[in-house]
Each structure stands twice: as structure tokens, then as C-alpha cells.
Amino acid sequence: MKLVNTSVKRPVGVIMVVLAVIALGVVSLRGLAVDLFPKIDLPIAVIATSYDDAAPQEVENLVSRPIESAISSVEGIDTIQSQSQSGASLVVMMFNNGVDLDQALLDVRERVDQTKGFLPESAGEPNIMRFNPDQMPVMWVSITGKDAAALTEIADDQIVPYFERQGGVASVTVEGAKTREIQLVLDQSKMQQYGVNPQEITQALNSQNQSASVGTVERGDKDLQLRITGTFDSLDDISQTIIQTxxxxxxxxxxxxxxxxxxxxSNGLTLVNSKESIVLSIMKKTDGNTVEVASNIKDGIADLNEELVDGVDLDIVIDTSEFIQLSIDSVVKNILLxxxxxxxxxxxxxxxxRATIVIGASIPIAIISTFTLMYFTGETLNVLTLGGLALGLGMMVDSSIVILENIYSYRQKGYSLKESAMKGASELAPAVIASTTTTLVVFLPIVFVQGIASDLFTPLALAVAFSLIASLVVALTLVPMLSSKLLSKAMEDHGRRYWFNRFLDRVGNGYARILKWTLKHRKTTVAATIIAIIGSLALTPLIGAEFMPASDQGQVQVNVETATGTSLSQTEEVVEKVNERLAAYEEYIEMNYVSVGGGDMTGMGGGGGNQATYMMQLIPASDRDKSTTDIVQEMDEDLQRVPGAEISVSASDAGMSMGDPIQIQLNGAEHEVLRELADQIVTEIESIDGIHNPSSAASEGVPQMNIVVDKEKAAMHGLTQDQILGQISLQFTGQLATQYREEGHEMDVTLIYPEEERSTISDLQDLKISTPTGAVIPLEEVTQFQEMQGPVSLLRQNQQPQMNISSDVLDRDLNSVVSDVEDKLKSIPFPEGYSYSMGGQAEDMAESFADLALALVFSIFLVYAVMAIQFENFLFPFIIMFSLPATVVGVMLGLFITDLPLSIPGFIGIIMLAGIVVNNSIVLVDYINILRSRGMDRFEAIIEAGKSRLRPILMTTLTTILAMIPLGLALGEGAEMQQPLAITIIFGLTVSSLFTLVLIPVVYSMFDDLTAKMVRRKKKKA
Known part of the structure; x- marks a missing residue:
């Protein structure tokens, strides 16, 4: 080949190109973004709409339903889900894969704009946004020291603006802050005495708290701007505001x-390590680098701690980049090892x-070249792409080994260094290209797989493909060039036999004896292989399956929920009891952050006074004697003894949430029936082994008082329903009157009644309503009161009521648990018109496995097609493909021995094996054909080919397997993700290689006999 000859003849040029590639790779490496996982592009969008003080039923009927109806006909929508809760509506749209989300969102906006006129006047503007999994805080920072009010001011004035200026930071959210407010506490008796009402007070405040331009006048040759200034400058101005009665x-x-x-x-409380604090949650930009953003924030914290007043400190509560950095470091160590x-x-x-250096040089150059290709294709440096490099590491040297061995064989025949390099490399270049191609083509179908499996493993496939392409180029250029310069004295025996060669000779002789026996007992060999395959498949129920392996990130989340409607103070008492229990785990907990009544830790969900959420960062896994799962189980068992609350403990995944392992979606016509079904199902599945903390969205409901306005009686007094509701709202929630500005800060001026007049049902019943004529009547004269339990939230899917049941899975594989759950569900009689479906990780696992199974079939076909082109024959590739079924034995045996369920990474490993295991068979069958073409008898050709090809087969197999052992052992943080992939390849390749050396010669001889019989029959007929 010209490429080979040119590289040998122009060594300086090759060296300069290599140096240029290394320089470009180093620059590209510095520009690569670092993250835990590849970016997941989910075709999901949400519409958020506020509807203050409205109950879930009104939100569903007046906001959620009209929006659902408007967008239901948008092209490309797969599923519409809505959640209606007190004061807010959230409509989630899931689009089909491949939909142009930008165009789809334009269509959604157009439909929503047409619907705005039908929404209630008090409803907020619908906010349409694309859902992004990256929209999660990358870091939480606590501010401790002075009282909360002073800390809030420092956070708003100094810290938040400073952090938002840091590179890659999108926004900073303040939790636990104290918001200043000017409250005008109304005196009802004095208001009646002077004959004024709240509306008149509001009008007076607004009319006397404004500034405006009123024109210009001439003064000499200049125009003077006329401006009336009347804004409040002090609290005295508010107190002295004039009201006309x-x-x-x-x-x-x-x-x-x-x-x-x-x-x-305050509707919440934030504690860090049991101390009241303000917590800042920091979000990165969509294209931001998590590690870089975290580094910028850490530098900013160091600078701010020097500038802030004494007694105020900034501390990192949770830093998601730490696990990323540890994971990346562990993968890099595994690559080096x-x-x-x-x-x-x-x-x-x-x-x-010298020979080792010649081949070993292909590894760093291939890796550096891969970084360059990753940079220009927009990939990130994450656990999976680096794992792809680690997995491809052993395969990188395969091409170089084959080329070098052939160069050496020519050298032994007496050719010069240059001639040996050119002839040896050129002769096997087509075979090496074909062999690499069979490995590469298995990744093509993965690129076209849709969903999460594609988003996660396309980058891994690209990383492996890039590294193999780079190593192939190195094998055809750098290896021949270096061989022509460095191997003058390499591989010389110096008159004595190398001990390892003697060992290989004994292995070769033993293999030849086994091969002779199998060729004489072909049926026995084939039968034994079939039995081994069937036996391994019988292990499938014992192995099980899961969606993705869980990684020990050392983060624990505890959810505490007291009875619905419980006050914040009562929930705080329960939190104190939980803290007492958690004291027993202090040796494992590095940071403990709890939000009481403030929602969840993601900043995306709402909460209530009856809820508290803990987020605990454990010490690194290497510093503790228990895994996160063990601690979660012990903690959960311990906290169940805390009275007065439902408490669940789970391991948290801050890097990438895959959703609940088990999610049962109930659909039907009535919310009440769904609630009853959900409670029954939770009770039924609690007893299933592996189910952990099952719960449903059907909470016991919020105690509420329905106020029914008698419109006829109200009309007799000249009142409308809106007027009555407005006065009730003012009494119990207050009313914004105007804004007051002081030193650049704006704060609300709110009308509010004394707390003792708005706390009990008696206060509600005794409420006086002002009529348009100035008369005052009791509220109960025009209304009726109905006490009941109202829902916390109402769910709908595809415009039909829905209820979700979710559960974690512990100490058992997901597939087995899902099977048991479905058996339970089949035994429950569902009313007519009601049904269930499985969602969460169970649904994702089923879809991903189906997609990957299809990808495996296409991969096998492509491998066969490449070999058919290489051999210009359909029979020999078919013989080689018999090495694939034996792979099942190794895969199943490996997963069973290591106690790992089959997961998406393991499935990817099986697909990779389809391209790897055939390489040894190609080498063997190709050499058998060469020997037979030289006139050698078939039996002798098989024996000779087996003995002579044993050495390169062992070399390529061992380098691939040993390079993956560190990943297979799951050494270091975050290695659990690649472990199933590495295990399938290690065991699958090992067992398949053994079968290849024995089974393929047997199959070759059997098909050769069959071909000979068919040829004789044709001759007889002719």
C-alpha cells in the first residue's frame, strides 16, 4: 500500500505528523467539557401556569384542561401529563423521538396563545419551556452567622450577584431567606369608626406613592422637564398618608x-448540620462544564470569605462535581493500569x-487522537466516553501486533529492515482493515437506537470507534516506520531459547492434541457446545435484569411527611426527633442539609408545611466500611420508629436521575376511584421481596373548608361572588397595597389583619362583609360552610385522570420485581374502564432492551456482510459466525459469577462482542485456507493453522481482556457503570476464544465435507 511505503520512506514526515496530532490532542483535551454523563436530549417540554389561591379542582377545570385540549393536536406529541395543585398547573408534553422540538414548541406557543382568553383573569401567564435534565443545581452553598435577615441582605447584595458573574453559572436561588415587608395591621373597630374600608386605604396609598413626568417648560434657551415626585421616602410617609373618608x-x-x-x-426552615442557615443552590448554563463551574464557585467562596464581615461564613453543602472528579480520576487510573x-x-x-515500545506507542497516540475527534464532534469527557477508551485500550494494539509479527517474519527470511517493514505491513494491511471494520460496524446500529440508551452509549461507541480508527492508522504508518528503525536487534534468541516460547510450545502441543481429538469426535464437540449454550441460558432467571447499575455517590435523601395540613411548627418537632435518630450516623455523614416546608432539593418542586427533605452527603466510599445502600437500609429501619410521620430513605443520584425503578400508572374516569385503587395496590405490593418504600400520589388529602356563596342572598345586598371572595382573601391572606423603595431595595406594603383575627373557624364565621351601600353584614348570612378533605394534587394523562404509584428496589434485580408486581396487579379486579401500565425505569428498560436487541441483530448482519466482502465468499463468514453463539456461555457465566444482573451496559458489551470475537476466527480460517492453497491436506492444515495462529490469538485476546480487568473489578468511584460492560467482554471473549480454537476447526471440516458432497452430486447429475 502507498500509505505504508510512504511512511517507511519518509520517517521525518511521519514524526512531524505524530507531533502535530499530539499537540492538537492536548489542545483539544483542554477544551473538552467534563461531566459525569453525556448530555441526555429528552424531547420534553412543560407549561407552568399559576392560579393563586385556587384549589386543585379549580386549577384542573379552569387551567389544566383548556391547555391540554389546546395542545393535544400538536404534531409529534406522544403523551400529555398534567398536575394540578393548589395555586399552580403543570402540563408536561412528551414528544416522539426525532421531533424538531424547536418547531414543536412554536406550535405549542401558538395554541396556548389562542387559549389565554379562556383562562381565568387571575391566572398567570403560561410559561412554556424545554425540559433539560441539566437544570439541576450543581452545588449548594450555605451562609451561616448572623440573624437570617442580615444574612438575606448580604446574600442578595453581595453573594448572589458575585456568583452569577462567575463563568458557566446560569442562576442562583436563595432558600431560607427572610423577605422584608411593610405590614399595615388594620384595626377593624377604628375603620368602622371612621367609615373607611381596605379598598379606600389601598387607593390612598397608591395615589400618593407615585412619581410622573407632566411635560416641559421653557426657561431661557433651555427646556425644563416637569416631574412630580411623590414616592414614599420613609415609613413616616406611609403612616402619614391621607385618607378621605x-x-x-x-x-x-x-x-x-x-x-x-x-x-x-416564613413557609419553611433551612438547616445545615442542625443550624439555621441560608442555602444558595447554583445552576449551571446548559452548555456549562460542571467541574469548571464548581471550580469557579470554590474560588469565589475563598475570595468572598475574605471580604465578608466577621461572623459570616460560606461553606459548601453539596458539590456534585466532587463525585464527577473522583469518577473521572478512577477511570483514568483504570486506563493507565x-x-x-x-x-x-x-x-x-x-x-x-524495543518491539514493545513500537506497539505501545499506538496506545497514547490513539487516545490523544480520540480526544481531538471527540472535541470536534462535540462530545464531553465523561465516565462513559473515558470508559470507552478503557474498553478499547486492549483492542488498540491488535492491528499493530498483527503487522509487527508479519514484519518480523519477513526479517527472519533475510529481508532488510525497510523491505521487511514495507512488505510485512502492505501484505496484511487489507486483512487488518477488514478486521478493524468488523469491530467498528457493530457500533453503527447503536447510533440509530433511540431514547436514553442512545444518548448514553452513542458517545461510548464513538469513543471506541475513534480510538480503533486512530490505532489502525498508527498500525499502518507509525509501526512500519518505527520497525524499520528500531528492530535491527529485536527478537533475537542469542543462541538460547526464550523461556516463554518454550512454555508456548508446550501449550501449542497440548492444543494440537485437543484439536486432533475434537476433529475425530466432531459430533461430540458440537453436542457439548450446544449443551453448554443451553445450560448457560438456563441461568437467565438467576441473573435477572435491571435498567442501569447504581453508583455509590454517597448521597442520601430522607423525606419526612406528617399528616396533611400539619403546621410548620409541628413538622419542626418531628424533624427534631429525626435529628436525634440521625446522630447515630454522624461518623458517616459529612454534611446534613434539611429543608422544612420549603419543597425538594432540586428547586423544581413545591412543598408544604407538613413536609421536610434531608439531603446528606456521606464521607467518600473509601473512608467508610458500609455502602450507601447498607446505610440507607439501616437508616430507614431506624427512622420508621419516629412517630407522627411517614419517612422514606433513599440513595440519591445527583448526577443523573433515571426516575423511580417501579412506577405504576393507573388510568380511569374518576379521581376518587383511582385513589382507592392506589391505596389497595400499595398494600398489595408492600409484601413483595425487593419493594422498598412504596407510595402513591393519593395522599390523605388537605383538610379544607368550602365556602359556598348564596348568590341570591348576596345579590339582595348588592354583592357579587368576586367581592365576597376578595374580602375573605384580604382577611386571611392579606392584600398587596403598594411598593416601598429604600436604598435601592423594593419591598411590599401589605394590608393585613391581626393574627388573632384570622386564625380560627370562629374568625371566619364572624367575618364582617362590607356592602356597596356601606352596611356591614356577617359572612354566614350570604354563605354556607362545608368542611371536607380536598386532594393535594390531581394528575391527568392524555386528558384522562391518572394516579401514580412508585417504589424503590433493594437487594433484588428490577426485572424480577417487575414480574412479581405484574402478577399481583393481575390478581386485583379493576373496575370497567380502569387500567394500569408500567412506567419509570421498568418501562425504559423494556424499551431499551428491545431497541438494543434489534441493534444486535443488525450488528451481526453487518459483521457477516463485511466478512463476505473480505473473503469474497458466503460460506467462510458463515463458519466464522459460529463463534458467536458460544459467547452466550461466557456472558451468562460471567454475570452469574459476579452476581450482576443484565443491564444496558451489559447489553452494549454483548453487541461489542459480536465484532470482537469473530476476529480470532477470521485469523484462523484465513490461515487454514492459505495452507490448503499451498497443497496441504485439510487435517494437517487445520492442525498447523491452529498451532501457528495460537500465539497472535493469545496476544490479542489477553491484551483486550487484561486491559478491561480494572474496570471489571469496579475499582474507584463511579466504576459501577462500566463494570457490567467489562464483565461481559472479559468472560465472553475468554470463553469464546476457547470455543473458537476448538469449535471453528470442527465446523470448518463439517461444512467442507458438506460442500464436497454437494459438488459430487452435481458432477453425477451432470
Whole structure:
């Protein structure tokens, strides 16, 4: 080949190109973004709409349903889900894979704009946004020290603006802050005495708290801008605001209300290590680098701690980049360890440091070239792409080994160094290209697989493909060039036999004896193979299956939920009891962050006064004697003894949430029936082995008082329903009157009644309603009161009521648990019109396995097609394909021995094996054909080919297997993700290689006999 000859003749040019590639690779490496996982592009969008003070039923009927109906006909939508809760509606749209989401969102916006006029006037503007899994905080930072009010001011004025200026930061959210508010506490008796109502007070405040431009006047040769300034400059201005009564008298605000400079009522409490704190959750930009953003924030914390006043400290609560960095470091170590093990194998076989250097040079150059290709294709440096490099590490040297061995054979025949390099490399270049191609083509179908499996493993496939392409180029250029310069004395015996060669000779002789026996007992060999395959498949129920392996990130989440409607203070008492229990785990907990009544830790969900959420960061896995799962189980068992609350403990995955392992979606016509079914199903599945903390969205409901307005009676007093509701709302929630600005800060001025007048049912019943005529009547004269339990939230899917049941899975594989859950569900009688479906990880696993199974079939076909082109024959590729079924034995045996269920990474490993295991068979069958073409008898050709090809087969197999052993052992943080992939390849390739050396010669001879019979029959007929 010209490429080979040119590289040997122009060594300086090759060296300069290599140096340029290395330089470009180093630059590309610095530009690669670092993250835990590849970016997942989910075709999901959400529409969020507020509807203040509305109950879930009203939100569903007046907001969620109209929006669902409007968008249901948008092209490309697969599923529409809605959640209606008090004061807010959330509509989630899931589109089909491949849909142009930008165009789809334009269509959604157009439909929603047409619907706005049908929504209630008090409903907020629908906010349409694309869902992004990256929209999760990358870091939580606590501010401790002074009182919460002072800390809030420091956070708003200094810390938040500083953090938002850091590179890659999208936004900073403040939790646990105290918001300043000017409250005008109304005195009802004085208001009645002076004959004023809250609306008149609001009008007076607004009219006297404004500035405006009113024109210009000339003064000499200049125009003067006329401006009336009337905004409040102090609290005295608010107190002295003039109110004109209906009787014509003039009074001030302070005559009917007490002006208090205070803070808004807190609906939550934030504690860090049991101390009240303010916590900042920091979000990165969509294209931001998690590690880089975290590094910028850490540098910012160091700078701010020097500038902040004494007694105020910033501390990192949770840093998701730490696990990313540890995971990346562990994968890099595994790559280096695997590389060293491969080089040791090469040195053992080649008995030459120079020859090892020639082949070993392909590893770093291939890796560096891969970084360049990853940079230009927009991939990130993550656990999976680096894992792809580690998995491809042993395969990188395969092409170089084959080329070098052939170069050496020509050298032994007396050719010069240059001639040996050119002839040896050129002769096997087509075979090496074909062999690499069979490995590469198995990844093509993976690229076209859709969903999460594609998003996660396409980058891995690209990384392996890039590294193999780079190693092939190195084998055809750098290896021949270096061989022509460095191998003048390599591989010389110096008159004595190398001990390892003697060992290989004995192995070869033993293999020849086994091969002779199998060729004489062909039926027995085939039958034994079939029995081994069937036996391994029988292990399938014992192995099980799961979606993705869980990684020990050392993060634990505890959810505490007291009875619905429980006050914040009561929930805080339960939290104190939980803290007492958690004291027993102090040796494992590095940081403990709890939000009481403030929602979840993601910043995306709402909460209530009856809820508290803990997020605990454990010490690194290497520093503790228990796994996160063990701690979660012990903690969960311990916390179940805390009375007055439902408590669940789970391991948290801050890097990439895959959803609940088990999610049962109930659908039907009535929410109430779904609630009853959900409670029954939770009770039924609790007893299933492996089910952990099952729960349903059908909570016991919020205690509520329904106020039914008698419209006829209200009309007799000149009142409308809106007027009555407005006065009730003012009494119990207050009313925003105006804004007050002080030193650049704006704060609300709120009308509110004293707390003792808005706390009990009696206060509600005794409420006085003002009529348009100025008369005052009791509320109960125009309304009726109905006490009941109202739902916390209402769910719908595809415009039909829905209820979800979710559960974690512990100490058992997901597939087995799902099977038992479905058996239970089949035994439950569902009312007519009601049904269930499995969602969560169970659904994703089923879809991904189906897609990957199809990809495996296409991969096998492509491998066969490449071999058919290489051999210009359909029979020999068919013979070689018999090495694939035996792979099942190794895969099943490996997963069973290591106690790992089959998962998506393991499935990817099986697909990779389809391209790897045939390489040994290609080498063997090709050499048998060469020997037979030279006139050698078939039996002797098979024996000779087996003995002579044993050495390169062992070399390529061992380098691939040993390079993956560190990953197979799951050494270091985050290695659990690649472990199933490595295990399938290690065991699958090992067992398949053994079968290849024995079974393929037998199959070859059997098909050769069959072909000979068919040829004789044709001759007889002719």
C-alpha cells in the first residue's frame, strides 16, 4: 500500500505528523467539557401556569384542561401529563423521538396563545419551556452567622450577584431567606369608626406613592422637564398618608392601622448540620462544564470569605462535581493500569523492549487522537466516553501486533529492515482493515437506537470507534516506520531459547492434541457446545435484569411527611426527633442539609408545611466500611420508629436521575376511584421481596373548608361572588397595597389583619362583609360552610385522570420485581374502564432492551456482510459466525459469577462482542485456507493453522481482556457503570476464544465435507 511505503520512506514526515496530532490532542483535551454523563436530549417540554389561591379542582377545570385540549393536536406529541395543585398547573408534553422540538414548541406557543382568553383573569401567564435534565443545581452553598435577615441582605447584595458573574453559572436561588415587608395591621373597630374600608386605604396609598413626568417648560434657551415626585421616602410617609373618608373627614393611615417594618411569614426552615442557615443552590448554563463551574464557585467562596464581615461564613453543602472528579480520576487510573497490563503482555510475548515500545506507542497516540475527534464532534469527557477508551485500550494494539509479527517474519527470511517493514505491513494491511471494520460496524446500529440508551452509549461507541480508527492508522504508518528503525536487534534468541516460547510450545502441543481429538469426535464437540449454550441460558432467571447499575455517590435523601395540613411548627418537632435518630450516623455523614416546608432539593418542586427533605452527603466510599445502600437500609429501619410521620430513605443520584425503578400508572374516569385503587395496590405490593418504600400520589388529602356563596342572598345586598371572595382573601391572606423603595431595595406594603383575627373557624364565621351601600353584614348570612378533605394534587394523562404509584428496589434485580408486581396487579379486579401500565425505569428498560436487541441483530448482519466482502465468499463468514453463539456461555457465566444482573451496559458489551470475537476466527480460517492453497491436506492444515495462529490469538485476546480487568473489578468511584460492560467482554471473549480454537476447526471440516458432497452430486447429475 502507498500509505505504508510512504511512511517507511519518509520517517521525518511521519514524526512531524505524530507531533502535530499530539499537540492538537492536548489542545483539544483542554477544551473538552467534563461531566459525569453525556448530555441526555429528552424531547420534553412543560407549561407552568399559576392560579393563586385556587384549589386543585379549580386549577384542573379552569387551567389544566383548556391547555391540554389546546395542545393535544400538536404534531409529534406522544403523551400529555398534567398536575394540578393548589395555586399552580403543570402540563408536561412528551414528544416522539426525532421531533424538531424547536418547531414543536412554536406550535405549542401558538395554541396556548389562542387559549389565554379562556383562562381565568387571575391566572398567570403560561410559561412554556424545554425540559433539560441539566437544570439541576450543581452545588449548594450555605451562609451561616448572623440573624437570617442580615444574612438575606448580604446574600442578595453581595453573594448572589458575585456568583452569577462567575463563568458557566446560569442562576442562583436563595432558600431560607427572610423577605422584608411593610405590614399595615388594620384595626377593624377604628375603620368602622371612621367609615373607611381596605379598598379606600389601598387607593390612598397608591395615589400618593407615585412619581410622573407632566411635560416641559421653557426657561431661557433651555427646556425644563416637569416631574412630580411623590414616592414614599420613609415609613413616616406611609403612616402619614391621607385618607378621605366617605363623610368628608381627613385621617391618616396610622389612625386605622399599625405600620410594622417586619418580614413576610416564613413557609419553611433551612438547616445545615442542625443550624439555621441560608442555602444558595447554583445552576449551571446548559452548555456549562460542571467541574469548571464548581471550580469557579470554590474560588469565589475563598475570595468572598475574605471580604465578608466577621461572623459570616460560606461553606459548601453539596458539590456534585466532587463525585464527577473522583469518577473521572478512577477511570483514568483504570486506563493507565490496563495499559500497563497490556504492555506487560506484549513484553512477555515479544521479549523485546524495543518491539514493545513500537506497539505501545499506538496506545497514547490513539487516545490523544480520540480526544481531538471527540472535541470536534462535540462530545464531553465523561465516565462513559473515558470508559470507552478503557474498553478499547486492549483492542488498540491488535492491528499493530498483527503487522509487527508479519514484519518480523519477513526479517527472519533475510529481508532488510525497510523491505521487511514495507512488505510485512502492505501484505496484511487489507486483512487488518477488514478486521478493524468488523469491530467498528457493530457500533453503527447503536447510533440509530433511540431514547436514553442512545444518548448514553452513542458517545461510548464513538469513543471506541475513534480510538480503533486512530490505532489502525498508527498500525499502518507509525509501526512500519518505527520497525524499520528500531528492530535491527529485536527478537533475537542469542543462541538460547526464550523461556516463554518454550512454555508456548508446550501449550501449542497440548492444543494440537485437543484439536486432533475434537476433529475425530466432531459430533461430540458440537453436542457439548450446544449443551453448554443451553445450560448457560438456563441461568437467565438467576441473573435477572435491571435498567442501569447504581453508583455509590454517597448521597442520601430522607423525606419526612406528617399528616396533611400539619403546621410548620409541628413538622419542626418531628424533624427534631429525626435529628436525634440521625446522630447515630454522624461518623458517616459529612454534611446534613434539611429543608422544612420549603419543597425538594432540586428547586423544581413545591412543598408544604407538613413536609421536610434531608439531603446528606456521606464521607467518600473509601473512608467508610458500609455502602450507601447498607446505610440507607439501616437508616430507614431506624427512622420508621419516629412517630407522627411517614419517612422514606433513599440513595440519591445527583448526577443523573433515571426516575423511580417501579412506577405504576393507573388510568380511569374518576379521581376518587383511582385513589382507592392506589391505596389497595400499595398494600398489595408492600409484601413483595425487593419493594422498598412504596407510595402513591393519593395522599390523605388537605383538610379544607368550602365556602359556598348564596348568590341570591348576596345579590339582595348588592354583592357579587368576586367581592365576597376578595374580602375573605384580604382577611386571611392579606392584600398587596403598594411598593416601598429604600436604598435601592423594593419591598411590599401589605394590608393585613391581626393574627388573632384570622386564625380560627370562629374568625371566619364572624367575618364582617362590607356592602356597596356601606352596611356591614356577617359572612354566614350570604354563605354556607362545608368542611371536607380536598386532594393535594390531581394528575391527568392524555386528558384522562391518572394516579401514580412508585417504589424503590433493594437487594433484588428490577426485572424480577417487575414480574412479581405484574402478577399481583393481575390478581386485583379493576373496575370497567380502569387500567394500569408500567412506567419509570421498568418501562425504559423494556424499551431499551428491545431497541438494543434489534441493534444486535443488525450488528451481526453487518459483521457477516463485511466478512463476505473480505473473503469474497458466503460460506467462510458463515463458519466464522459460529463463534458467536458460544459467547452466550461466557456472558451468562460471567454475570452469574459476579452476581450482576443484565443491564444496558451489559447489553452494549454483548453487541461489542459480536465484532470482537469473530476476529480470532477470521485469523484462523484465513490461515487454514492459505495452507490448503499451498497443497496441504485439510487435517494437517487445520492442525498447523491452529498451532501457528495460537500465539497472535493469545496476544490479542489477553491484551483486550487484561486491559478491561480494572474496570471489571469496579475499582474507584463511579466504576459501577462500566463494570457490567467489562464483565461481559472479559468472560465472553475468554470463553469464546476457547470455543473458537476448538469449535471453528470442527465446523470448518463439517461444512467442507458438506460442500464436497454437494459438488459430487452435481458432477453425477451432470
Amino acid at each position: 366617605q363623610a368628608g373627614a381627613t385621617i391618616h393611615v396610622e389612625d386605622v392601622a399599625e405600620v410594622n417594618d417586619t418580614f413576610k411569614d 490496563g495499559g500497563v497490563m497490556s504492555l506487560i503482555v506484549l513484553l512477555l510475548f515479544l521479549k523485546s523492549v
